[in-house]
Amino acid sequence: MNTEILGVILIFLLSVGLAWPLGKYMVKVFGGQKTWTDFLSPLERLIFKLSGIDPDQPMDWKQNLKALLGINVFFFLFAFLALVFQGAHPFWNPVNIGNWEPTLAFNTAVSFTTNTNLQHYSGETGASYFTQLLVFCWLQFVSAGTGIAACALLFQGLKNRRGTNLGNFYNLMVKSCTRVLLPLAVVLAVILMINGTTSNFEGLSQVTTLEGQTVQVAGGPTAPMVAIKQLGTNGGGYFGPNSTHPFENPNYLTNIAENVAIILIPMALVFAFGFFMDRKKLAMMFFGIMSLLFVGFATISISEELKGNPAFTEMGIANGQSNMEGKEVRFGAAASSLWGVSTTATSNGSVNSMHDSHTPLSGGIFMLDMFINAVYGGVGVGFINFFLFVIVAVFIAGQMIGRTPGLFGKKIEAKEVKIAALVVILHPFLILVGTAMASYGLVQDPSLGWLNNPSFHGFSEMLYENTSASANNGSGFEGLGDNTPFWNVLTGIIMLLARYIPIIGPLAIVGSLSAKNPVPVTAGSLQLESPAFGAVLISVIVIVAALAFFPAMVLGPLAEYYTF
């Protein structure tokens, strides 16, 4: 078999293999059990002491939600002010990069707070060291920690026999950062540095090329930043072209390590669910459904990219060569496609090839991945999104067999289903309304000129941008000239709604379920582990994505495919 295909199989298997023990470990961390990382507990105790937090205080869903939103307001405000006044202070700004325009600062502050990391700026020219580290690096930890903690609250709510205590958000957030993200980030950063990812404060180095030209090469503390951007499904790169840049991703080995890091924690959280609830079989079924979609999507994208661009063959170029526009020779087309599917499945949003230049179906697959937004999904929130599909599927299956739908011994009633349905509909609503507004604006005033590509592909650029914002993904069809007040404000608002409503809704659901009296599970209850329920669940996922987005897909990627 060819080595490019072997490489992507290795990445997938490595991720699954590492996610299993990590899932087990995370359950111990959530439950406060003994782990080998207990040497970090003095550090955590110091943080709690300085902040006046009692990490053992039980909190119900509303108290937890208030804590989550409160700290996120701080994230946003600090980031926004730091960006708007970037040039106003002398700290860690050796090349004197100036203040940011307010709508760009708003967009970027929202983007990093919401774990999206849509980047309408370019790292090497727009951000000082202060911004890269004290805003971006920091937020990539704590926004990921927020997501993981929210997921742990959800687990606890589902497990409770009857009670209102979901755990303590502060405790879970800090430990997600110190016990899960930090150790993994250190390991990954060291792997990257060994392989030639820069980790210094050199700024621009002046190089005299072999042909005698003078070139400025931008460096910086890249390795620590890239490590956390991958692990926290953040995706905010140090350099403009993200992990295509040889300093962010120097060779095939680092590409393997970074790609594994993208999908590792999202996969591990599915296993963690199984260990936590002691429902391993159910977790395996969820994992199976996600993996079925993941492998299917990867297969389509890889085969399309390996086929290459037929227009080049017409010019006389030999047949059977990959589509290499926007890709790096050291990764090849297969690993670029696998990365694209990984990064869109998990709401990571870092890229190792330019998605705008992928073949039409491959670009369409990336969008489909973000439409679903729960194939493993972003750290924490991916599983939460999947949980919403489970609620809807349980409700539909309950209707089919004519019983009151129930989940883990709790009745699912009108209130829960209403919340779930509304949150599920929010995602297509934001994407389609955003795309419609952008398209309308452009048709009214073609001089706006923000498209880099004409025709169907131009429409795809706008659809992708809105999808990426709503999926809290952050990758882009980067040809889109998106640093304009219109795009900054539009996607900023979309990111905010798409981040917090799908956290608030599910927490409300588990808060309500958790407080209910358990009903005895009988032979007549819905068997979640059964293949029949699996089929209903996967149908719900596919139908919701397909029905809502099919017209938009026809106008963009599919139309382009038929002219390709």
Added chain:
Amino acid sequence: MKSLRRVLGLGVCTLVLFGILYPLAMVGIGKAMPKSSAGNPIIRNGQLVGFEQIGQSFTSPGYFWGRPSAVDYDASSTGGSNLGPTNPELMVLVRERIGSLVNSNPGLKIAEIPVELITASGSGLDPHISKQGALIQINRISKARSIDPKRVHELVESYSEKSLLGLFGPSDNVNVLKINLALDELTVSN
């Protein structure tokens, strides 16, 4: 008031830990591997001539040429073309690139051109071309340097990088900067 203190305390503590201490600690660990954590710089005669994995622009006939770059190998402001696969602009560019390759490499047939030599990379700094991309440039280079094509061919063979462990990822890629440095050695030693 109490919740404000929690938010401020937790915010500032994590800011110090993850925004300052973590990156500084990593930069500190990087000092243990000064070469690779500086991006593997290449020094020749006391002068910084490049970084191993950062591609450079080559246009003279006596050097191997790298891939087209949307930013002309400007390593202070990097990026790709972001042209879609059906964009007419891309077709114009690709035709031009084919034309210039055929013109500057006498005897080259279009069907011999590998695809990476007519497409721009994502970073604009791709350090590699395929072995085929190097082979088709041998005649031009040996003529420009007046050396035996066989010796250039040997160089291409020895600079073709194997895939990881011989099993994973693309194989037979040639790092353009490294092979050009070797070319310079070759001509000097002649």
